[in-house]
Amino acid sequence: MLSRLSLGLLASAISVAALPAIAQEDGSADDLGVMSISLKDVVKPTFGFQGALQGAGTPNQAGIGGFLPLSVGENSVFFFDALANVNFADSGNDSSIINTKVAGTTISTSSRLGYRWLNSDRSWMYGLNAGYDSRPMNTGDADTGVKVSNKRSVFFQQFAFNAEAVSDSLNFNAYILFPIGDTEQQLNSVYDGGALDTYGLDVGYFITPVVNASVGYYYQKGDLGSADGSGVLGRVAYQISNGLTAGMNISYDEAFETRISADIKIRFGGANTTAQRKEVQQQPVINVLTSTPINREVRVHDCCFG
Structure with missing residues (x-):
């Protein structure tokens, strides 16, 4: 069932986008001047910083990242993108993984x-990308008392x-986020944690060229079945200036309930x-074409051990 779901999500993103009826609502590409742009002039390496507040199974974090075009054609780009983030402790008495508070400080990679x-x-x-993400995680007290x-x-990956x-x-x-290795691990004397398989589809609309609002659906499973279920999320992202983007996110599922987070990215x-x-x-x-790919967090959920 999950394999059919994941294949369906990937197929829908491309098949829906290919509908010619919605390709040009406000005029042709020539009218917009996009045909005159040489990709070799505008698709260049970028580097910078990013940060995010804790969300549904993800930590407070800040780090560096970069986008490297390996080959630029007339209408295409082959690229490599990398991130390294410092993961900080959870805020106050609020666990990002449900029960056990995440303690700082570790470095995750993507x-x-x-x-x-x-x-x-x-x-x-259109685009396709794939890669590997790692997340070491230190644990602290429980927020349940x-x-x-x-x-x-x-360590999850x-x-x-x-x-x-x-x-x-x-x-x-x-x-698709697919945990590998030791996906279920004991965190302390009471709780264990599991990295979550996640299958999702987001659909967005550019309110203006620099403001994008999106809604999404995801299915997650893991942590010995305690986190299995569907969720919904919403996001608004604003490109404040060239290279500076801020976003707000809200999600809901039965495991994490409602989570609100924010993020910022700066690229030079x-x-x-x-x-x-x-x-x-x-x-x-x-x-x-030079944007940093999204959905790169190793999401973790914990429940009672044994």
């Missing part, structure tokens, strides 16, 4: 190898796959000139 391409009239961008001992440091489709108005993102580099950078910012189909 890498993606991907290919993105434009259709013939540059009205849509239960006394715990033998607090352990554990996953493979991830992502398919995306973006036009000037719509965007689709389907993803990119197009050769200021004029080109401003032009790219107004062209979502071109702008997304």
Whole structure:
């Protein structure tokens, strides 16, 4: 069932985006000037910083990252993207993984190898990427009031796959997060934790070229079945200036209930000139060619041990 679900999510992101009827609502790609842009001038390496507040199974974190185009064609780019984040302790008495509070400080990593391409009239961008994510995790007290001992440091990891489709108005993102290795580990004398398989699809709309609102559905399973179930999420992202993006997220599922988080990303580099950078910012189909792939967190949930 899960394999059919994951394949269906990936197929839907591309098949829906391929509908020609919605490809150009406000004029042709030529009218928008997108055909005159040379990708070799605007698809350049970027690097910078990112940070996020704790969410549903994810920690408070901040770190560095970079996007490296390995090969740029007339309408395509083959790229590598990497992140390294310092994971901090959970805020107050609120566990990001349900019961056990995450303690600082560890360093998580994420890498993606991907290919993105434009259709013939540059009205849509399609992309595929895959990679590996790691998450060491230190544990602290429980936020339930239960006394715990033998607090352990554990290590989780996953493979991830992502398919995306973006036009000037719509965007689709389907993803699979697949934990590997020791996916269930004892955290302390009372609770164990598990990395979650997650299968999701997000659908977004560009309110303006720099404001994107999206809604999504995901199915998660893991932690000995205690986290199995569906969830929904919403996100609003605002590209404040070229290279600076802030976002707000809200999610709900039965395991984590309602979670609200925020994130920020700063990237330097990119197009050769200021004029080109401003032009790219107004062209979502071109702008997304150098965007950092999303859905890269190893999500963890804990429940009573044994």
